[in-house]
Amino acid sequence: MASKVTSAVMRQGLRVLGVAIRTEKAVFALAVLASAVYGGMTVASAWALGWATQNVVLPAFGEGRAVAGALWTGTFLIMGTALLKALGVAGRRILAGILQYRMQARSRRDVTKQYLRLPLSWHHRHPTGQLLSNASADAEAAWAPLAPLPMAVGVIVMLITAAVAMLFTDLVLALVGFLIFPAIAVLNLVYQRKLSPLATRAQQLRAEVSEIAHESFDGALVVKTLGREDLETERFQRRAHELRDANIAVGRVRGLFDPMLEALPTIGVLAVLGVGSARLSGGSIDSGDLVQVAYLFTLLAFPIRALGWVLAELPRSVVGWQRVQAVLDASGSMEYGQAAATSPAPAALEVRGVSYAYGEAEVLHEVTFDVPAGRTVALVGPTGSGKSTLVQLLVRLVDPDRGQVLLDGMDVRELAHGGIAESVALVPQQTFLFDDTVRGNITLGLDAGDEDVRAALRLAQADGFVGRLADGLDTRVGERGTSLSGGQRQRLALARAVVRRPRLLILDDATSSVDPQVEAKILYGLRDAAEASTVVVVAYRMATIALADEVVYLDHGRVVDRGPHDELIGRCAGYRNLVTAYEREEAERAAIDVPAGEEEEVSA
Amino acid sequence: MTAEVIRGNSERSALATIRQGLSLTPEFRKGLVVTLLLAVVATIGKIIVPIAVQQTIDTGLRTGGPDTAYITWAILVCAGAVLLTAAAGYVMNVRLYKATESSLATLRVRGFRHVHDLSVLTQNTERRGALVSRVTNDIDQISTFMQWGGLMIIVAFGQLFVATVLMFVYSWQLTLLVWLCFIPLMIALPRFQRLLSRAYTTVRERTGDMLAAVSESVVGAAVIRAYASERRTAERIDQAVDANRRAQTRAQTIVGFVFPLTEIVAAVAIAGIVLLGVRLGLSGEITQGELVAFLFLITLFVSPLQTATEVLNEAQNAVAGWRRVLGVIDTPPDVADPGDEGVELPRGPISIAFEDVHFSYPGGVPVLREVTLEIPPRSRVAVVGETGSGKTTFAKLLTRLMDPGAGRVTVDGHDLRHIRFSSLRERIVMVPQDGFLFDGTLEANIRYGKPSATTDEIRLAMTELGLTDWLEGLPAGLDTAVGQRGESLSAGERQLVALARAYLADPDLLLLDEATSAVDPATEVRLARALEGVTRGRTAISIAHRLSTAENADEVLVFDEGRLVQRGHHTELAGRPGVYADLHASWISAAHS
Structure with missing residues (x-):
């Protein structure tokens, strides 16, 4: 199972993302556009702040007067960039959701259509649990990277804009940025590589713990009648403790990298301030520039992690996609002829x-x-x-x-x-x-009147208990008919046939x-x-x-x-x-x- | 009797829930103060940048040129502080993970054990999936909250607190301004959270519907094909999948709108700081560095508020999770093990007595009334009656899966309620009709009856039961995998394994509840004979669904509408008019018509 971000997984993962992009071109394009607005405006908001510092704040303190025009321009710049940025964020999030959930629903529909199309012999070869998870968990995992994807694209726009902005501001300060940001990116990559296999293992153990609980509670009567509660608890405890240790291992990695990822940009800001004050005294930059770059570092520190989130989801995505694809690629279907059997007489x-x-x-x-x-x-x-x-x-x-x-x-x-x-x-x-309802279970879409249904129930000796149900024919029988006894269920199945x-x-x-x-x-x-x-x-x-x-x-x-x-x-x-x-x-x-x-x- | 219903949505307040939850998890409380102190240290790190910015600008721009030495020194101190807070963050994280995971693992195992300790009746008040959730998803929800949301709350409060203190040191007017900007948002947040919480609830419901619909296409594959209802099923699934997608998109849209609101409020605050700050600066109340520092301090308000709706949502889920987990642990086992104070029965043939026993299911009519009987040791008893006559209830009371509402059941003269479970379960074993097997090999399943049994003992047991032929016909013999719930085997085969498992446990009283109903007649007869041989000298009770079991019994107990209406030997009962004679006649006609 692929759980590490290897280059092969990367390639496959990008191919999966490519499928989604091709399928939902318009939504993806809009999401990226929104995200680009967000990325650009993040950098612009730092610039607006720098501008306001240089043209409003410093003159006011330096010369002891406030320039009304500059004051309103500054306010306008700050508010304008923030509004656009907020719109970008909203658009990015909403569109990313649409993209992700559409693809998910599409996979689910396709997979279940296959289930309905493939012959029963194929079903016999595949365990129920696996087929259910193909349609639920795997379809979800396959498209999980779509959620942070537009943001990641926006972050790339943000980084490029920031790089250009810093180059225009000051070469030396830009150099600090060029050291710090790749360092954050690399650190994040290392983080995801370390975390990914541990997270996968924890996920696996979580499923196993749940399986044991399911099986054990399902067999509660056997456990009780043989007095095996201790044995079961031991079995559950072993796995629960493995899960605990796996989660702690995840925690160690998180605990190590999260503070480092937070400290690194802070160190960057300090470096900017150190280098900047030297440049300031040399007259190469003004205070506005310094504030702008420092602010940029503060703003960029968090979004840059989005690149890592996409990477982190890729291995799971690839596995999910492959499992979904295996179902979709399954061949063998029942070929049907054209003939219709029309005779109303008993069949030979x-x-x-x-x-x-x-x-x-x-x-x-x-x-x-x-x-x-x-x-x-x-x-x-x-x-x-x-x-x-x-x-x-x-x-x-x-x-x-x-x-x-x-x-x-x-x-x-x-x-x-x-x-x-x-x-x-x-x-x-x-x-x-x-x-479904009792009626729905008997007709299964057949155009049969209530009289026919009742006649069938009578024949199956089911009219008595159905009559006593709260809503009669409209009573829902619940998931897999669990609200009825075995004999009652058999009689409904019989009525389904004779109707x-x-x-x-x-x-x-x-x-x-x-x-x-x-x-x-x-x-x-x-x-x-x-x-x-x-x-x-x-x-x-x-x-x-x-x-x-x-x-x-x-x-x-x-x-x-x-x-x-x-x-x-x-x-x-x-x-x-x-x-x-x-x-x-x-x-x-x-x-x-x-x-x-x-x-x-x-x-x- | 009234069965305990597993509690879940009790009215217990969130605070009381958390307090009780913490009292059950000593691992979590231990060292919590140190962890919290470390969190505070890690949080203080957040104000290093604004301070450094203020220092740089104010010293850098003072008349007479910047004091480079001071700035270098200040920045080095700041860098040191950053590293220190990062280290504090690491230690805090590791401690937090260790403490939460250890305590939740303990809670998980405790909850699991408690579910098994609850009576069958209590267990049946809830669907299996929901019961499983209480030791899986609910616990996971608590753990996510403790490691992320809960931490965020602490960090958020810490961050807002230190930021406000620093702001206050710089300028109380600007501090007031900032808070005035953010307070409306803070007031609105719980409203957003409710909106979001409702949206997420809908998502969960729709996801459940979707999973149920999808499972029909797999579990009902044969029926769907036999009735050519593929199209109808596909439509149902499409609807469920689409409804799920719409719910997900709606929740995401709400998040999408709420999340960036903070950015806009922050921009208003920044603009306000500039406008007001310049005026304050003109009157000399703050320095330019302090003003710029405010711009950086605003960022400390953004992230806590951005994530606040999510955090509040998680907090709500976690409290609900706590309630459900504690709900299980708080539900008293209504059929309790007397434990060490209980009676330990000596081995040997068992006698049973029912003394005026009554039973009714919660909220239902009586299903067993005034049952008084005694079963002498070494006797072979058949229990007969129509569906709903009380046979199975009788079996459940006899094996103490339930306690009677009135009257008492005794074993060798001891009230069942006073006998230790370990002793009771060892000596009285029931084989239920549904032959439930665990995923694994045949051998592992049979060994479940006696964990210390060797493979030879298991083979011997199969031979004694006359099942060797069947066993040899299986592809891998004892190593045959039975599949989930034993579903790779036929219903009849599952019953054979369940019987072998009970037999291996070597009880002094074996109770069969229609335990061979799905086995073919020839095998069933063979098995019945084998059982008769191997249970000789023990007490054996069979709930019978066919004639010969009743005919071969030392005594037949006839139940009708919850009462023991007849008892005696078959020949005697069949000869006189009554419930047994009627049953007997219908069996005969079914067998010979």
Whole structure:
């Protein structure tokens, strides 16, 4: 990670700044103009003060009279330069803000557009936390140098103007300036170089401390039930102390350089006064000149640091930019065809020789089966057999490595974008709710009336609890639906699917958090209402399997057998073993439990 | 019972907050006087330049030519003073950083520990993110303030004070003039600060909205694609991003207007000094050097006032941060560890008794009523009931995650509230339904149950639980990384690890709260058998979601609407009409329909 201001980082950083300048030419130009006004006027204000000293103050003291004309000219000069300078400062700050925040927003929009465009397989390869920080922290870091950039440009204008002004005033005094100002610049550069890696490390540790706290509080129940509070505190404390030491290290560098950067211009002013008084006695300069140069030193001392601020932000900026760019450069998108599926009839699904691998590990091998229109098929298999992956292929969240998924005889890859969603509705295993109202979460932009929404909620056995919510359909479900229980969320997800009257409904273990009694009601309701659609259901529970016309039994990514439940149970040992596990256990128990039961009766 | 709500926006005054905050951070107070003295010395350095200017001009321009020797001497003295103040600045900075960082680290760790000491109920009164903020961002805010804003306040006051004193020595009339110029600005500053503070609050809110919107495109990736709602999501995100940008720009615009105001006021003051100063000079009340020195002294007014709005804003944030951090530390743990005074339970099978136990969540209806029961040692108990019947509440009271509102829970005859946490947690372990795992390897997660366990012990535990096959099927076995919150594993696999973790802890009472609900039936049955073997001779309680668990139990406890309505053996309960018979019938129909 680049944390030092090396020349390579400098080059890259300047290139990043170049992108912003090209993108927002007008804003940048105006910001620089405002900043140049500020820079020029800073020098001018020192000159105005020198002029007033020479032409107003000294004559008054020397000759004991005040020249009214000069008095008003001096006042006008002081006020005029200050007003212009203030306008420059305001313009510089406001325009720099516009520039920075526009670029930030642009990056965020671009990055999230990519997230929405890139295929799900790409998402699988990138951790959630990383993607979130690409869109937030990295987009922010990339454009952070834009805030001090116009000021830095203005400071350069200021330095050049000051150099010229000093050269015109007095060569010897100018020489003092030419020694002091580069010294300040160099000192500042050294400062930023020393500080930058330490600041990066502190930032990193701050993130780690926060991660530990997040994880530890998330797992508070585990910590409590196992009584591991001491262990957790130790873990947190170790990192908190590292952060403390890192911050102190930053403080040492700041503590050393800040007073030096403050002392250096002061030494400069003293040098100007020393040299100046000699020049004054020699008659080379007048007192006004001396005051002007000394004042200039006082004014320039602080802004000159802005150059360092831009440099300090560059390494972070480069890293942020590279991360944002990596997302924007990511290739691979889902290509869609032109075909539209228009038939209102239940869809026929065909899966032909489909294989799929996550990286090296192939999780589906040559899977073939079909679901005739209007039928219900159960996908059954042990944990890790590839059911959820298969489901993702059916709705084209991912494309198979080999083989085809056909909807009404057409390869799903030939359908236009949105074509599958029009026909097929998936209720995934993990419920996801948007931070939106109940209605918004169900319609997801679909033009459905409240009656349709209520009908869908009834079918999903969700009308009861939704009716009891404070604002009914208009209740916001909160970030990721945290205000609802798992079972309630699953039922909303189910309503989201059925409100679309899909031609093919796919349920991926979609009622696992629902009470068995409620689940039974949902399933009966679906069976009665689902005459108009084809259904694929992933399940363990017998009640669900019993609804299916046919079962496809999957193990280790292969279709081991398929057929009606009654037939499979007779001929497929793996299937029998899985679905009758409870019953067999019951039976065995019943045999063993008889004596136990008797005992109890005796003792009771 | 009423759960403690974590305090945060208490009415405690800013001063009282700071006083209490300081009392909790002895590291900060230690040596504070010396640090402050050094700050004063560093501040005095600021008036060296005006004095030097005055001396140079007044001696340099006196009749008879400048006294070069005097000027050289004076400048050398001044330079020495500058170096001295710089050195004071360095020592002060280092001391300040050390003191603040050490004290805040202590406070951070203390806050963290306290969050864990709070009851589950109290923890749940606040969102996780907000809780985390109290030991991260809030502390950082205090630290930024102490190292920058707070220092600025001291420096600003010091600077204004020494400048005013020097001004007064030169001319009281001009001093009065300068203050008259700056006072209106000083009065207006808090107003600007309020404006800015509101603008920043909006920025924070919009940033939160923006992050939430952005996260939907990542976390909801599958649903968005399955429902082809990319466009709708993009619009929502664009709106949130844009609203955030507008809020940021607005805040920056306010700063942009307020910041340069000081420059204008300073110019008015300078012009006034020249105009009035010349008149005073004519009447011989001040020297020309003194007048010019005033022009330099004005600059000492500019920087404190320019940054004042930011500093005030930070001060406000820091006090709010203090309040939130102290809010956590001040919240008494309502389920408290009796500590050393508590009872230490001997090892061995555990008996449990509930004596007329009542419980209701804060502001809610009773969820457990008049529960009286005893569970003899070595018994295997199943707890059944519909959702909301009180099963999980029963489990939480039994493991003392919460205390009853009335009545008492005893373990081996001791009131749970009198048993030391270290002893209680060692002997009674609950496995919650949600198998939460820490980011790390499988092995590290299982070892969490018993930190001293060797890899062999862990392997043995997996074998005893019949999980070897599953373990061997994983890409890296025990070294498999589980991902954040264990999300690289399936829900069922997470539950397996959570169970192994609890088993390794070797408790005398194991309480399973639907701990295998996401595991496939064949594995679940295998696991149930294995558990039965390994918990023989111990007390085991299962909150059941399926028939066989109830059938195999020595005793079934049936809960309905918060009451224990039936208890007894399965065969006995199933035979007579009641809640259990109804549940049993619905299970049978679910399994065989």
